[in-house]
Amino acid sequence: ELKVEQNPLFLSMQEGKNYTIYCNYSTTSDRLYWYRQDPGKSLESLFVLLSNGAVKQEGRLMASLDTKARLSTLHITAAVHDLSATYFCAGSPTGNTGKLIFGQGTTLQVKP
Amino acid sequence: KAGVTQTPRYLIKTRGQQVTLSCSPISGHRSVSWYQQTPGQGLQFLFEYFSETQRNKGNFPGRFSGRQFSNSRSEMNVSTLELGDSALYLCASGKGPGSENYGYTFGSGTRLTVV
Numbered sequence: 001e002l003k004v005e006q007n008p009l010f011l012s013m014q015e016g017k018n019y020t021i022y023c024n025y026s027t028t029s030d031r032l033y034w035y036r037q038d039p040g041k042s043l044e045s046l047f048v049l050l051s052n053g054a055v056k057q058e059g060r061l062m063a064s065l066d067t068k069a070r071l072s073t074l075h076i077t078a079a080v081h082d083l084s085a086t087y088f089c090a091g092s093p094t095g096n097t098g099k100l101i102f103g104q105g106t107t108l109q110v111k112p
Numbered sequence: 113k114a115g116v117t118q119t120p121r122y123l124i125k126t127r128g129q130q131v132t133l134s135c136s137p138i139s140g141h142r143s144v145s146w147y148q149q150t151p152g153q154g155l156q157f158l159f160e161y162f163s164e165t166q167r168n169k170g171n172f173p174g175r176f177s178g179r180q181f182s183n184s185r186s187e188m189n190v191s192t193l194e195l196g197d198s199a200l201y202l203c204a205s206g207k208g209p210g211s212e213n214y215g216y217t218f219g220s221g222t223r224l225t226v227v
Contacts, residue, residue, distance in 0.1 A: 031213065033215060033216075035218075041220070042202060042218045042219060042220045042221050043202065043204075043218040044218075045215045045216070045217065045218075048213060048214070048215040050213055088155065090155075096168050097209065098143055098145055098160035098162065098167050098168050098206065098209070099145070099157050099160060099168040099170070100145070100147075100155075100157060100204070100216070101157065102147075102154060102155035102156075103154075104154050105154065105155075
């Protein structure tokens with residue numbers, strides 16, 4: 001059964017700093033998703049990673065996937081306050097592609 | 113382009129009652145999945161429907177059920193409500209099997225409070 005674990009669960013950082021959120025998953029996953037959630041809001045899709053070595057970037061966020069290590073990372077470059085949110089990664093079990101298994105979420109707080 | 117529409121946005125129910133939540137996916141999307149989000153358990157998959165058929169089901173009791181209509185709109189029903197059912201219920205819209213690379217778009221959710 002696919003399990004997804006994120007760390008850290010909480011991250012407080014200063015504006016301008018870089019940091020990485022890690023997402024480990026336990027068995028093969030067809031693809032890896034990253035979502036952002038603002039307080040009281042829904043989930044906003046950030047990235048869909050499809051294959052080993054995949055790297056995607058959008059603004060100050062860059063996501064990568066290492067299927068051999070069963071690890072995805074979300075790297076934040078020069079953080080700004082607007083990036084404060086909770087970030088979730090999710091995998092989809094092989095053969096159950098319509099089902100997402102989410103990590104616990106990482107709450108990012110960027111201080112001015 | 114209209115997004116995923118969930119109704120109602122907020123709901124307060126009493127223990128023992130039942131509730132029906134609705135989700136209209138993005139036009140052209142035929143897959144709808146449902147998730148429960150609570151502070152303690154996080155985001156948990158309930159079920160997924162495609163072309164009016166349940167494709168996947170999570171580990172929830174039989175009190176939780178769903179269906180999908182021919183226009184792809186979906187409803188989920190929770191019977192005999194318990195306090196622990198208080199949660200944000202999110203639905204996700206997708207194109208369907210073979211199009212998972214496009215990801216899923218989530219609605220704004222229905223906040224259910226059971227008193």
